[in-house]
Amino acid sequence: MTRLDRRVRQGIIFEALSQGKVRSQQDVVRILSKAGFRVTQATASRDLEELGAVRGKGDDGRVIYSIPEPGRGLIDDLTLAINESQRLLVIKTPPGAAQLIAGRIDRTKVDGIVGTIAGDDTIFIACAKDASTRGIKDRLKGIVAGESVGRSGAKARKRSTR
Structure with a gap:
């Protein structure tokens, strides 16, 4: 095709x-x-x-x-809760949304994230020993909202293709 x-x-x-x-x-x-x-x-x-x-x-x-409403980030539309536990972030989503969000996180390669595991409605994010889970949580909100977050953590808005 x-x-x-x-x-x-x-x-x-x-x-x-x-x-x-x-x-x-x-x-x-x-x-x-x-x-x-x-x-x-x-x-x-x-x-x-x-x-x-x-x-x-x-x-x-x-x-x-x-399809989530335009103008709102995926984190707003699809995240029910984000919880921190030592070196782990746990994101709760509606059924079926976890893999979409985890895939986007994986492709972004944020410093401090060792890896993600996504089920149907839950994402486990393993954070590096020396990383701040709160800092990573803030960066993730930007990533899924459509911002590009480089390895240094600097943010840049994605340009619209329209």
Whole structure:
């Protein structure tokens, strides 16, 4: 598939997400099939991840995919609690959001973070012996809010591509 196909496909998915029509990856496959795209569940999964879609509970209590509100960082939308315990940070998220946030943290490579482990709704962050968990916690808030945090901890806002 071409990049144009991917953009069109993801536009269709985005519209369905905006209307609250996506409860599973299989829903994405069906929606795209009706629009003339033959995709696998793996492609649907990649598209949802690239769009930043997360699983949460809808008004009816059932699982639904959505995209966090623009203008707010992922930490605001997806973090229920951040707790510190010696050299460990524990982030609680809605179901399905932990791996999205942990992946973003891993790709940023913040000084002081030894590694992350993500389940469905919990992230464990191991901090280096000489690192301040409070300092790392503050840097993480910036990272998931869309700031780029270098190895020195200096912040720079990401530029919009629009």
